[in-house]
Structures are given as structure tokens and as C-alpha cells.
Amino acid sequence: MQTFNPYEAPQSAFADTSTESDDRHGPWRDGADLIALRDSHLPGRCVKCNAPGKTRLKKIYYWHSAWWLLLILFNLLVYALAAMIVRKKCRLEASLCERHARHRSRLIAAALACLGGFALALGLGIANDSGPLLLAAGLMMLVGIVVGVIAGRTLYPKRITERYARFGGGGREFLATLPAFREPGI
Numbered sequence: 001m002q003t004f005n006p007y008e009a010p011q012s013a014f015a016d017t018s019t020e021s022d023d024r025h026g027p028w029r030d031g032a033d034l035i036a037l038r039d040s041h042l043p044g045r046c047v048k049c050n051a052p053g054k055t056r057l058k059k060i061y062y063w064h065s066a067w068w069l070l071l072i073l074f075n076l077l078v079y080a081l082a083a084m085i086v087r088k089k090c091r092l093e094a095s096l097c098e099r100h101a102r103h104r105s106r107l108i109a110a111a112l113a114c115l116g117g118f119a120l121a122l123g124l125g126i127a128n129d130s131g132p133l134l135l136a137a138g139l140m141m142l143v144g145i146v147v148g149v150i151a152g153r154t155l156y157p158k159r160i161t162e163r164y165a166r167f168g169g170g171g172r173e174f175l176a177t178l179p180a181f182r183e184p185g186i
């Protein structure tokens with residue numbers, strides 16, 4: 001017998017309250033890409049390996065069409081202003097398992113260590129007028145930026161439209177559990 005429970009959580013089908021995927025509200029897979037409704041939550045499983053999620057990553061992603069980059073040829077400031085106006089925004093909450101969260105934290109720590117080393121080598125290089133130290137500073141900055149970009153690319157937006165966002169970086173095991181995306185053209 002079913003009884004009415006006034007304290008029961010409302011059974012809402014809105015994507016932003018759901019933590020599992022379904023055919024209507026996503027997320028979906030499309031080849032190697034992940035497609036989600038804008039501003040949604042992904043299931044509580046690691047987006048890399050599908051293991052139980054331990055860490056939730058709440059991030060805002062920005063995207064604009066690559067054509068706007070042509071404005072850099074004209075003027076960097078004009079491009080920066082245009083990008084601020086035309087970029088589309090998507091909030092996404094994803095999970096990482098313990099192993100992948102640790103991997104990401106290590107990369108972030110390594111990037112910060114490189115930037116710290118850069119500042120130190122730059123300071124010492126200027127104080128001692130040392131070419132090799134300045135070269136080391138430049139190298140450390142470069143490595144720090146590359147490692148930082150890799151750490152930040154757990155998921156990265158490939159396209160954001162009015163309704164959907166397409167992401168790269170999802171693991172094959174995770175994508176395999178999602179329904180296929182059927183709407184063409186995003």
C-alpha cells in the first residue's frame with residue numbers, strides 16, 4: 001500500500017538536481033565527447049575511469065567560436081573585449097575518484113612549485129645578473145604553465161550552445177555508461 005509522505009523529497013526530473021544520466025536530460029556521449037545540458041550535474045562517478053566519485057569539481061567553463069581569435073591579428077584588446085561579450089558560459093559539476101583527484105592535486109602542486117621556482121630564479125637571476133638563472137626562470141615558467149594547463153583540462157569545453165555544452169577529456173569507461181546523443185549539429 002502506498003502512503004503519502006509529506007516529507008519525501010520531490011521527484012523532480014530537472015537535470016540540475018539529478019545525479020544520474022537519462023536519455024532525456026543527459027549527460028550523453030557523442031563519440032569521444034561528453035554532452036551535457038548547460039548548468040548541470042554529472043553522475044557521481046569519476047569522469048575519467050567511472051569508479052565511485054570522491055571529489056566533486058564545480059567549475060564554470062567559458063567558450064567562444066575560434067573565429068573570434070582572428071581579431072587578435074587586428075588588436076589584442078579588441079579581441080579581449082569581444083571575447084568577454086560573445087563567450088558562452090556553462091556551469092558543470094563533475095566527480096573524480098580518489099586516484100584521479102590525487103593525480104590532479106599533484107599536477108596543481110607541481111605547477112605551483114614551478115611558478116615558485118620561477119619567481120625565486122628570476123629574483124636571484126636579476127640580483128646576480130646571471131644569465132643561466134634567468135634562463136632557468138623562463139624554463140620553469142614554461143613548464144609551470146604547461147603542467148597547469150594539463151591539470152586544468154580534466155574536462156574542457158569544445159562548444160557551448162544555448163542549450164548544450166560539449167566537452168572533451170571524459171574517460172572512455174565513463175562515457176560508455178551514458179546514453180548516445182541523438183540531436184545533430186552541436
Ligand SMILES: [Zn+2]
Nearest residue numbers: 046049097100
Ligand atoms: Zn578515476
